[in-house]
Amino acid sequence: MRATNWLGDAVMSLPAIRALREALPEAHIAVAARPGLADLYEREGAIDRVIPYPKPKGLGERLAFAASLRAERFDGAILLQNAFDAALMAWMARIPVRIGYSRDGRGMLLTHAVPVPQPGEIPPHERFYYVEMLRRAGVVENRPEVEAIRLDGIDKAREAGGRRAAAMGIAGPVMGISPGAAYGDAKRWRPERFAEAGGQLAATLQASVLIFGSAPERELCEAVAEPLRAWGGAVRNLAGETTLGEFIDLAAACRLFLTNDSGGMHIASALAVPTVAVFGATDDAATGPTGPLARVVRAPADCAPCLLRECPIDHRCMTRVSAARVTEAALQLLEESTPAWTHEPKS
Numbered sequence: 502m503r504a505t506n507w508l509g510d511a512v513m514s515l516p517a518i519r520a521l522r523e524a525l526p527e528a529h530i531a532v533a534a535r536p537g538l539a540d541l542y543e544r545e546g547a548i549d550r551v552i553p554y555p556k557p558k559g560l561g562e563r564l565a566f567a568a569s570l571r572a573e574r575f576d577g578a579i580l581l582q583n584a585f586d587a588a589l590m591a592w593m594a595r596i597p598v599r600i601g602y603s604r605d606g607r608g609m610l611l612t613h614a615v616p617v618p619q620p621g622e623i624p625p626h627e628r629f630y631y632v633e634m635l636r637r638a639g640v641v642e643n644r645p646e647v648e649a650i651r652l653d654g655i656d657k658a659r660e661a662g663g664r665r666a667a668a669m670g671i672a673g674p675v676m677g678i679s680p681g682a683a684y685g686d687a688k689r690w691r692p693e694r695f696a697e698a699g700g701q702l703a704a705t706l707q708a709s710v711l712i713f714g715s716a717p718e719r720e721l722c723e724a725v726a727e728p729l730r731a732w733g734g735a736v737r738n739l740a741g742e743t744t745l746g747e748f749i750d751l752a753a754a755c756r757l758f759l760t761n762d763s764g765g766m767h768i769a770s771a772l773a774v775p776t777v778a779v780f781g782a783t784d785d786a787a788t789g790p791t792g793p794l795a796r797v798v799r800a801p802a803d804c805a806p807c808l809l810r811e812c813p814i815d816h817r818c819m820t821r822v823s824a825a826r827v828t829e830a831a832l833q834l835l836e837e838s839t840p841a842w843t844h845e846p847k848s
Contacts, residue, residue, distance in 0.1 A: 503554075503580045503587040504534035504542065507683070508745070508764025509788065510627070511538050512771050514581045515545065516647040517631035521579065522547035524641045531575070533590075540746035541768075546653050557586075567593035579640070580611075581631055600638045613638045625786045649792025652771045655753060659772075662754030665747065666711070671735055674708035677755040677774070679765035680725050681718035681740075685810030687782035688761050690819050692724040697824035699725065699759060700732040702831050706756060709735035713748055713765055716741030757831055762788060770795045775838050777831045781818030782807050794838055796830045798822055 502518065505511050511534070522530060531550040532542050542551045552570075557563045563586075571594045578591035580601030588607035591599045601607070603614035615637045623629045628647055635641045652658070666675055680695045682688035703710050710729055714722040722740035729736045743751065749768055752758060758769035758776045762783045770776045770790030778790055780799040784806040789797050799805070800821035804814070812818075 502530060502532045503578060503582050503591065504532050504538060505582050506535055506538075506584075508538065508541070509762075509767040510581075511541055512650060512652075512764070512767035513626075513628045513788070514631045515650055515652075515771075516628050516645060517581065517635055518545065519547045520632050520635055520641050520645055524635075531573075533570070537745060540744060540749065541652075544653050544658075544749070563590065564593065566590065570594035570596065579635070581634075585610075600634070600640070602634055625784075626791070627788055628791065647791070649773075649794075650767075650771045651773060651792070652749070652768075655772055658750045658753035662750035662752065665750055666709075666754055669737060671709045671711070671737065674706050674756045675751075675754055676703055676706060676708040676710050677713060677752055677758040677760075677765075677769065678710060678725060679713045679758070679760040679763055679769070681714040681721055681765075682761045682763045683715070684762075684783075687807070687809050687812045687816070687819075688763070689721075690761055690779040690781075690822060692721060693728065694822070694824040694827070695725045695759060696728040698827040698831070700729055701824070701828050702757060702759075703729070703734050704732060705832065706835075707734075708756060710737070711751060711755070712736070712738045712740065713743065713752070714740035757835060759827065759831065766790055775831070775834045777827055777834060779819070779822055779827060781805055781816075781822070782809055782812065784808070794834070796834050798827050798830050800826075 529549050531552055532548050533552045533554040534542055536553045539551050542548050567590055575596050577598035578596040580587045585605045585607045588610040592610040599611045600613040601611050602617050604617050608614040615634050618633055623633050632644050636644045678699050680692050712722045712726050719740040722738045726736050726738040752769045753772045755774050758774050760766040760778050762780050766778045776790050776795045778797050780797050785797040802818035805818040
């Protein structure tokens with residue numbers, strides 16, 4: 502199975518991997534994935550093995566990786582990734598059955614070129630897109646109705662995250678904030694508003710704050726951390742300091758998570774952590790967090806969702822979202838959630 506490249510997409514594809522496991526309980530399921538996503542897939546009980554697939558540099562590396570797959574003598578390849586390269590790699594590896602959506606000009610490389618669903622044919626959320634490919638290819642009989650995506654091993658991750666936070670000198674309740682977004686600035690709520698909402702909520706919860714992001718987002722995360730420190734609580738800017746596995750554990754230990762539409766949002770939501778996500782340029786009906794422990798906050802804007810990386814005008818879809826609205830949504834979510842959220846069934 503060829504995994505997607507983005508963290509959020511990887512989380513949303515988990516129901517398809519689990520549906521495959523249910524349909525083929527005796528199969529050996531290996532997932533070829535970018536090394537940065539290995540920590541996610543290695544936690545997944547439906548997967549037998551993760552094969553790291555670094556981004557290839559030229560034809561030589563592609564041929565070498567294809568040869569390594571060919572030596573494994575896989576019976577079939579299911580391509581969750583939409584790219585031409587995924588189909589080319591499976592074809593070069595001489596895998597006899599190659600299943601994927603017929604898009605990006607790769608249909609001739611597939612033995613089962615699945616028609617891409619048209620608008621209205623399936624529910625809009627992306628988690629159904631991956632499962633539908635399996636159904637249309639005849640791998641599964643029915644498309645499972647997945648209300649909430651949950652990672653495997655949540656309790657274990659929460660315990661590990663608590664130990665890791667304690668080792669950093671972080672005690673008591675913890676709140677997470679993820680102010681970045683890999684796709685572009687159009688998805689990012691203003692850092693000063695993250696700080697304002699985060700400060701009010703941290704004071705209410707008497708919580709320490711962990712701020713997560715990638716290394717290039719260090720400055721952005723510091724723009725949230727600096728005003729938060731004025732609130733007097735413990736604040737740690739962890740941008741660029743955690744692996745994906747460490748982030749998953751620490752996020753699992755959070756009592757509340759504030760975020761944009763990002764991979765961090767999907768992880769926190771899938772860990773059954775109460776999650777509040779600010780949306781603007783992207784469509785929460787398609788890529789929003791799932792389950793009853795997530796809330797989306799967005800403001801009316803006639804141009805949204807535009808799906809652009811950068812806003813060409815005044816970013817009104819985000820500037821119209823106040824810190825007070827996010828704080829209110831978070832407090833309501835916390836009031837509605839109970840200790841039962843820690844034991845939600847996996848889907």
